[in-house]
Amino acid sequence: xxxxxxxxxxxxxxxxxxxxxxxxxxxxxxxxxxxxxxxxxxxxxxxxxxxxxxxxxxxxxxxxxxxxxxxxxxxxxxxxxxxxxxxxxxxxxxxxxxxxxxxxxxxxxxxxxxxxxxxxxxxxxxxxxxxxxxxxxxxxxxxxxxxxxxxxxxxxxxxxxxxxxxxxxxxxxxxxxxxxxxxxxxxxxxxxxxxxxxxxxxxxxxxxxxxxxxxxxxxxxxxxxxxxxxxxxxxxxxxxxxxxxxxxxxxxxxxxxxxxxxxxxxxxxxxxxxxxxxxxxxxxxxxxxxxxxxxxx
Amino acid sequence: xxxxxxxxxxxxxxxxxxxxxxxxxxxxxxxxxxxxxxxxxxxxxxxxxxxxxxxxxxxxxxxxxxxxxxxxxxxxxxxxxxxxxxxxxxxxxxxxxxxxxxxxxxxxxxxxxxxxxxxxxxxxxxxxxxxxxxxxxxxxxxxxxxxxxxxxxxxxxxxxxxxxxxxxxxxxxxxxxxxxxxxxxxxxxxxxxxxxxxxxxxxxxxxxxxxxxxxxxxxxxxxxxxxxxxxxxxxxxxxxxxxxxxxxxxxxxxxxxxxxxxxxxxxxxxxxxxxxxxxxxxxxxxxxxxxxxxxxxxxxxxxxxxxxxxxxxxxxxxxxxxxxxxxxxxxxxxxxxxxxxxxxxxxxxxxxxxxxxxxxxxxxxxxxxxxxxxxxxxxxxxxxxxxxxxxxxxxxxxxxxxxxxxxxxxxxxxxxxxxxxxxxxxxxxxxxxxxxx
Ligand SMILES: [Zn+2]
Numbered sequence: 186x187x188x189x190x191x192x193x194x195x196x197x198x199x200x201x202x203x204x205x206x207x208x209x210x211x212x213x214x215x216x217x218x219x220x221x222x223x224x225x226x227x228x229x230x231x232x233x234x235x236x237x238x239x240x241x242x243x244x245x246x247x248x249x250x251x252x253x254x255x256x257x258x259x260x261x262x263x264x265x266x267x268x269x270x271x272x273x274x275x276x277x278x279x280x281x282x283x284x285x286x287x288x289x290x291x292x293x294x295x296x297x298x299x300x301x302x303x304x305x306x307x308x309x310x311x312x313x314x315x316x317x318x319x320x321x322x323x324x325x326x327x328x329x330x331x332x333x334x335x336x337x338x339x340x341x342x343x344x345x346x347x348x349x350x351x352x353x354x355x356x357x358x359x360x361x362x363x364x365x366x367x368x369x370x371x372x373x374x375x376x377x378x379x380x381x382x383x384x385x386x387x388x389x390x391x392x393x394x395x396x397x398x399x400x401x402x403x404x405x406x407x408x409x410x411x412x413x414x415x416x417x418x419x420x421x422x423x424x425x426x427x428x429x430x431x432x433x434x435x436x437x438x439x440x441x442x443x444x445x446x447x448x449x450x451x452x453x454x455x456x457x458x459x460x461x462x463x464x465x466x467x468x469x470x471x472x473x474x475x476x477x478x479x480x481x482x
Numbered sequence: 483x484x485x486x487x488x489x490x491x492x493x494x495x496x497x498x499x500x501x502x503x504x505x506x507x508x509x510x511x512x513x514x515x516x517x518x519x520x521x522x523x524x525x526x527x528x529x530x531x532x533x534x535x536x537x538x539x540x541x542x543x544x545x546x547x548x549x550x551x552x553x554x555x556x557x558x559x560x561x562x563x564x565x566x567x568x569x570x571x572x573x574x575x576x577x578x579x580x581x582x583x584x585x586x587x588x589x590x591x592x593x594x595x596x597x598x599x600x601x602x603x604x605x606x607x608x609x610x611x612x613x614x615x616x617x618x619x620x621x622x623x624x625x626x627x628x629x630x631x632x633x634x635x636x637x638x639x640x641x642x643x644x645x646x647x648x649x650x651x652x653x654x655x656x657x658x659x660x661x662x663x664x665x666x667x668x669x670x671x672x673x674x675x676x677x678x679x680x681x682x683x684x685x686x687x688x689x690x691x692x693x694x695x696x697x698x699x700x701x702x703x704x705x706x707x708x709x710x711x712x713x714x715x716x717x718x719x720x721x722x723x724x725x726x727x728x729x730x731x732x733x734x735x736x737x738x739x740x741x742x743x744x745x746x747x748x749x750x751x752x753x754x755x756x757x758x759x760x761x762x763x764x765x766x767x768x769x770x771x772x773x774x775x776x777x778x779x780x781x782x783x784x785x786x787x788x789x790x791x792x793x794x795x796x797x798x799x800x801x802x803x804x805x806x807x808x809x810x811x812x813x814x815x816x817x818x819x820x821x822x823x824x825x826x827x828x829x830x831x832x833x834x835x836x837x838x839x840x841x842x843x844x845x846x847x848x849x850x851x852x853x854x855x856x857x858x859x860x861x862x863x864x865x866x867x868x869x870x871x872x873x874x875x876x877x878x879x880x881x882x883x884x885x886x887x888x889x890x891x892x893x894x895x896x897x898x899x900x901x902x903x904x905x906x907x908x909x910x911x912x913x914x915x916x917x918x919x
Contacts, residue, residue: 193685268803289803290687291757310805312687350687373690375681 492533541573553582
């Protein structure tokens with residue numbers, strides 16, 4: 186039993202062995218339906234995420250587990266019922282793992298301290314989203330073999346992005362160089378301490394990148410004036426056809442989805458030959474099977 | 483009934499009166515009678531305290547304590563707060579007005595004073611609210627609050643965001659010569675923040691509170707202070723920028739005082755660790771450079787007082803997601819040990835440390851006590867400077883246990899506390915000895 190609360194706390198060799206395992210879970214791989222047979226995986230989602238929840242659900246089913254889905258979004262958690270109450274109730278059903286999505290950073294850490302089963306973070310607040318980072322790294326390894334010496338450029342709302350944090354940690358651990366790019370209002374302090382380079386000039390950074398990962402811009406954040414408008418954001422940080430020409434010939438384009446087409450990514454780029462976005466999605470299940478295998482088996 | 487106590491051969495540290503050496507201290511009828519280098523004869527019926535090897539200090543004064551009564555007696559009451567206070571060597575505390583019935587009128591002030599009288603342990607000085615209901619809209623009746631016994635006015639727990647209202651507060655308060663105590667936090671800068679904004683908040687993905695949320699408000703209030711010729715006390719200063727502004731204002735002769743809480747000069751934002759809500763407070767634990775700046779300011783006189791911001795909360799208030807965790811930690815019973823850490827580290831002299839706990843706060847608020855000259859109140863704290871012990875939150879006399887210091891090793895501890903010549907705390911036991919009453 187092992188928790189996956191974040192990429193933080195996992196060593197390079199552990200991450201690599203998990204990614205190696207994920208290969209066996211690709212379609213057409215070995216029969217793994219016995220791995221979690223007779224066990225329960227609880228999906229505990231306090232924030233809606235059809236993609237991630239479905240992906241974990243399919244992964245657990247594929248390993249022979251039964252899945253308990255518990256979804257409680259928004260303000261519907263009854264007053265006075267705490268996160269720990271809910272987690273302990275779920276724990277009472279005897280799951281091998283709790284897969285948890287929550288809008289508060291650190292919520293899975295709190296649960297992990299108080300339950301006996303494995304806790305797998307499926308996204309906590311603006312902190313980490315480790316399974317996304319692992320499937321991204323898996324996708325890049327499929328292309329490149331190793332990540333050493335490669336440069337990954339992550340563009341967008343780094344401040345509010347758990348995908349950015351987990352990817353930064355994961356890609357750095359696997360030997361890649363990570364450049365983060367966005368307007369200063371969306372770049373929090375101290376990212377250099379986590380091994381990143383920071384720039385606000387996308388055009389200057391593009392030619393060095395072997396992969397460009399665009400982050401979803403939360404349109405509602407405009408209210409807080411992090412950026413003046415999505416139009417201006419697209420002008421300064423959107424990956425369009427003109428910018429695509431500045432990229433290395435074999436550089437790839439990634440996006441964790443869902444895409445705001447025409448804002449962070451021009452449709453032609455998102456659907457173009459550089460895009461590995463659909464591979465990211467299909468690799469998700471294999472990587473999550475490996476995560477469940479390592480944590481819950 | 484008269485009572486006489488002779489503290490025999492302790493190291494008396496009394497910064498206000500320039501005393502630091504082995505002395506006998508004689509107290510009678512609640513007052514200090516004599517402090518002598520020579521051995522004093524033992525008066526008949528005197529209780530003798532053998533203080534050899536111990537420190538005999540003026541009782542500590544805490545300018546910033548939340549006693550939670552009225553309204554949240556499950557967290558603390560005036561009585562339990564006073565028990566915690568004397569266990570920590572404090573003989574006087576200033577009680578913040580943000581109780582669940584706000585202390586914005588004389589009835590609440592009197593209730594607190596009555597409870598304190600009934601507890602009969604240490605001096606409790608209520609602070610009244612600046613604005614009715616702490617809403618930041620209308621001034622509370624300051625004159626009534628002061629005549630009922632309030633020694634300061636403050637909306638502590640929240641800032642006065644309206645600059646015009648703050649300006650009038652400072653002006654109006656000059657009639658009563660009470661300090662206006664301010665919790666400096668620009669809510670538009672701190673909004674939604676759960677901890678200090680820096681590398682740690684970025685790593686943890688928590689919304690940060692920039693230092694500017696405090697510094698900008700300190701700057702604003704110093705500007706207003708200069709214009710109004712008022713008296714300002716900045717509560718729980720947490721960062722370098724504030725310290726720099728206050729230091730400069732003092733040099734220019736403005737009537738500004740300030741306090742720093744032990745957690746802010748001991749811990750930095752890394753103490754949040756794995757989302758430990760026991761490290762969640764307002765203002766938040768800052769960067770290590772801020773901690774160093776606070777320590778310098780403690781040394782050079784910019785800081786007037788060490789104040790605990792004792793903030794008791796229940797277990798469930800902390801057993802939640804970090805963002806939901808309630809702010810604050812208890813502080814009365816750990817303040818001395820944490821202050822002595824700076825003495826052991828060579829940052830503060832023993833003399834300066836004692837000054838920050840005694841004369842400094844007394845002077846800032848114009849309170850009695852804080853020193854041991856003949857005629858001063860016989861409020862005395864006896865400390866064993868060498869005893870090593872471990873903080874155990876389960877042993878706290880406070881009704882609450884919320885502290886990040888549980889399990890921390892300390893050197894130096896309060897062994898006795900005397901208030902008005904009466905022994906109210908002795909080796910872990912609270913209560914006035916019947917004989918001495
Ligand atoms: Zn306070």
